[in-house]
Amino acid sequence: MPIIVNLDVMMAKRKISSMELAERIGITTANLSILKTGKAKAVRFSTLEKICEELDCQPGDILEFKKE
Amino acid sequence: MWNKNKSLFLSRILTDVCAGLAVIFAFFVPGGAEWYNYISEPIGFLADKNVTVPMIIIIYFCIAMAFCVLWSLHKLLNNIANEKVFIPENTSCLRMISWACMLAGFSMAVLALWRAIFVFFAFLLIFFGLVMRVLKNVFENAVEIKSENDFTI
Numbered sequence: 001m002p003i004i005v006n007l008d009v010m011m012a013k014r015k016i017s018s019m020e021l022a023e024r025i026g027i028t029t030a031n032l033s034i035l036k037t038g039k040a041k042a043v044r045f046s047t048l049e050k051i052c053e054e055l056d057c058q059p060g061d062i063l064e065f066k067k068e
Numbered sequence: 069m070w071n072k073n074k075s076l077f078l079s080r081i082l083t084d085v086c087a088g089l090a091v092i093f094a095f096f097v098p099g100g101a102e103w104y105n106y107i108s109e110p111i112g113f114l115a116d117k118n119v120t121v122p123m124i125i126i127i128y129f130c131i132a133m134a135f136c137v138l139w140s141l142h143k144l145l146n147n148i149a150n151e152k153v154f155i156p157e158n159t160s161c162l163r164m165i166s167w168a169c170m171l172a173g174f175s176m177a178v179l180a181l182w183r184a185i186f187v188f189f190a191f192l193l194i195f196f197g198l199v200m201r202v203l204k205n206v207f208e209n210a211v212e213i214k215s216e217n218d219f220t221i
Contacts, residue, residue: 031221041219 004064007036010055025050080145087138090131097127104183111184119182126179133168133175140164154207154214162204169197 011021022032027047034040035047048059055062101123110116140161147158173193180186 027221034219035221039219040221041216043221047221 002066002068004066005035005038005040005062006064007032007051007062010057010061011036014055016055021051021054024054076145076149080142080149083138083141083145087135090134090138094128094131097131098124101127108183108185112180112182114181115183117182119179122179122182126175129175130172133172136168137165140168154211156211159204159208159211162200162207166197166200166204169193169200173197 011018018029018032018036022029025032025047035043043063048062051062052059098120101120104123105118105120108119144158144161147153147155147161152158170193173190173196176186176190176193180190
């Protein structure tokens with residue numbers, strides 16, 4: 001998929017663990033792992049909003065479009 | 069009180085009963101074919117020829133197809149019992165059922181060369197195979213939608 005999820009980069013910048021972030025945004029670590037590894041097929045606006053709020057970033061910092 | 073589990077149990081029992089009946093039926097095919105050749109009205113392109121041997125071969129082929137269908141139904145019911153409904157394996161089962169019905173239908177169409185009445189059975193089987201094929205297509209899309217839903221975070 002040409003959409004790349006840079007969540008792990010953002011998490012490393014903010015020095016936050018998967019478990020902590022999952023707990024803060026209210027999703028399971030398994031789902032966060034799906035999101036981080038790029039296996040997710042869609043992201044809810046509500047989830048994206050919470051991630052941006054917790055990591056203090058913009059959606060564009062997490063999602064990137066690259067032509068195949 | 070009637071519930072989902074009892075309904076599933078009934079379906080499994082009926083599948084097993086059908087398998088048993090198919091086995092019993094298989095023993096009577098040669099005798100039945102001879103009897104049918106004797107009593108049937110010879111209408112068809114090869115009406116003057118003896119229908120016994122082709123009928124035995126085609127009926128056994130149809131029984132084999134019936135076992136394929138029953139095995140697929142058994143797998144489907146097992147998966148449903150394990151709460152795995154929208155999975156690719158079930159789509160394969162439906163595809164198998166569809167092809168088995170279609171092949172049985174085409175074999176019946178061949179038998180119609182000897183006795184035209186089998187055109188009716190051929191039509192029914194091919195029609196049922198077509199219905200199952202459409203159902204398989206619907207199921208295939210449902211599996212995709214389920215996977216999309218599962219991977220929406």
